[in-house]
Amino acid sequence: MNTNVPVQNSLLRADAKLKTASVALEDFRGLVREKVIYILSVNLEGMGLAKRLRHLGFQVGGFVDSRYKKNIDGLPVFGLDAFFNSSDTPNRVLIVATKDRVWKQKSLERAIGSGYVRGANLFTPLDLCPYFPTIEIAGKCNLVCKTCDMGLPGANKGRGHMSKETFRKVLEKLTSEIPFLNSVALYTWGEPLTNSDIAEIIKIANKMGVATEVSSNLESHKHLDEFVLAEPEQIVAPCAGIGERYERGRTGGTWDNYLKGLRRISELKKKHDLNISLRIMYHIYKDNLDSDYDEIQKIAKELGFQVIPILAHLFPGQVFRHAVSGQNIPEVMREAEQNLVFGLNDQLRFAQARKDKPCHIMQAFPTIAWDGRVLHCCNMQTPFVGSRRYLDAPLDEFIAIRDRSAFCTKCMDVGVHRFFDVNIKLQEGENGREVIRL
Ligand code: SF4
Ligand code: SF4
Known part of the structure; x- marks a missing residue:
């Protein structure tokens, strides 16, 4: 794959370019x-x-x-x-x-x-295969989590889903351009289980020998059984605490539906001996790291899920605008900030101290949105790479355009690429459980 397009701006950071195989x-x-x-x-x-x-x-x-x-x-x-x-x-x-x-x-x-x-x-x-592509099969979400861009007013407007026919074409092109493509994430900003084609989409990927990872809020169960039976390799079910704390973090979602969803997945996996890895990404807030965390561990053990604790945080798109152009953080995110273990400024200082380090998510490329446009960054809703859709231009062209863009350099120069460093460990301290950022 030829990506040797000359960098036109000498101020672009060398580590803001994609690595090739x-x-x-x-x-x-x-x-x-x-x-x-x-x-x-x-x-x-x-x-x-x-x-x-x-x-x-x-x-x-x-x-x-x-x-x-x-x-x-x-x-x-x-x-x-x-x-x-x-x-x-x-x-x-x-x-x-x-x-x-x-x-x-x-x-x-x-x-x-x-x-x-x-x-x-x-x-x-x-x-x-140095790439970790994403195909966003659902652009709309049924929740409005306050830390997420999809929780901002009007976030679903003008967004839709990717059909199985388009998905097939996208994956055919992707596997011809990245022959060793081994897995693809099927989510970014929407809820995959709201796409009625989800089971067919997973079957298409299975036929092409590509493993799939799906993260779902488990609020809607209409397509849950067929989705699990299609056997994606990995199902991720994010959680933000038990009961009302779950419902606060996963705004618009219900603990009952989440728990029922976990139980149903586990039941189907056992009954049909499915080869699916099950994970709960547990979002740590100030007040859910003690008894709530113990409870989720118990539930996970019973149902065969692995629990991975991560720091709850604001999604980085708004943080980028704030750090680069001084734009205000939306009110709804400021509300959510009150419950975070580390506030915006604290986490930004932490990130800025790492600004010379590489970006962990840069190789998550291409991120193909529900309407076929290619996102510059899997963690931000804009900008898009060029004006063409993924099916209308070769991958090399998207790589060349993105590598000439100053967007990643701007992000890295203010440390925002490390703002979403959410890996932590929990440690027993004198005053109870403590969060250690890794
Ligand atoms: S975090 Fe996930 S479930 Fe919550 S609003 Fe965003 S996309 Fe939807
Ligand atoms: S987080 Fe920043 S540096 Fe990393 S891919 Fe996104 S925009 Fe680029």
Whole structure:
């Protein structure tokens, strides 16, 4: 893929440009030949890669992950010792797909120590596919969360859904332009379960060997069963506390519907033995990190969800305008700010201290909106990249236009790209549970 378009403005930051893949499909075929590919770590990226590689005709021998005993997606899972002690290394290719930085480094070192050679028979998914695209299948939301741009007055106006026919065309183009595309997120600003085509959309992705991740507020259950039965790889269900605190954070949503949704997903997964990873992204506010958090852990354990605590925060589009042009933060977001663990200015100071660091979400490109336009940033509702729709121009053209834009440079120069650093850990302190920003 050629993205060597000259940068026209010397003030653009070099780290505001997209990274491209180092190994092309045909080169990879040449390296793999008759060898069998193994993938270290059963996670969304690993499962997606296995699916996509098999779709492209490669031989995938299984996963390497000591946490799992049973087969995943019809593939065997080997423990690390069994895999690395095998004498079959010359006939194998290993892709280390683990996300954890320390674990990834250790795994690569162990692989090299066992005879694997980086770039010859040892890869990471980023060598093959540096992009994490999003296809927004629903542009409208049924909630009005106060921290989110969709909670602003009139946010749904003029927005709609992507049809299954358009989705198919978009994914066909995307997989031809990014052959190792292993997973795609199906959400940005709307609620995917309000799209009546959702089950068909997931089936289309499954047929093309692309794993899907869907985040849903679980308020609407009309298409819930068919959605779960279509078997997306990952379902994420954000939560903001129990009962009234849930309903405050997920404004317009009801705790009852959320809980019923969790239970139904879990029931269907068990009954049909579905291979779906289930996550609750738990948004931490000042007052939901003690008994509410314990309660959600209990519910999650019973229903087979993993809980990931993250900091609740204002979405960065309005913060960008505030930091770059001094625009006021909308009143409704100021209201929500009262319940945040760290207020806007505190979090901005925290982010600005990291302004020279890279942007974690930049490679989430392209983000294709419900109407086919391409968003510059997956976390902001504007700007769009150029004036053409994704189906009307090659991906290279969108990459070139976005890399010439000063938007990311402006964002990074005021540190807004690190404002949404929401990873935390909870720690027991003298005065109760404390939030440590990571
Ligand atoms: S956070 Fe999600 S559920 Fe809430 S308004 Fe925004 S898009 Fe809708
Ligand atoms: S957060 Fe900022 S730097 Fe990162 S992709 Fe979005 S606009 Fe660019």
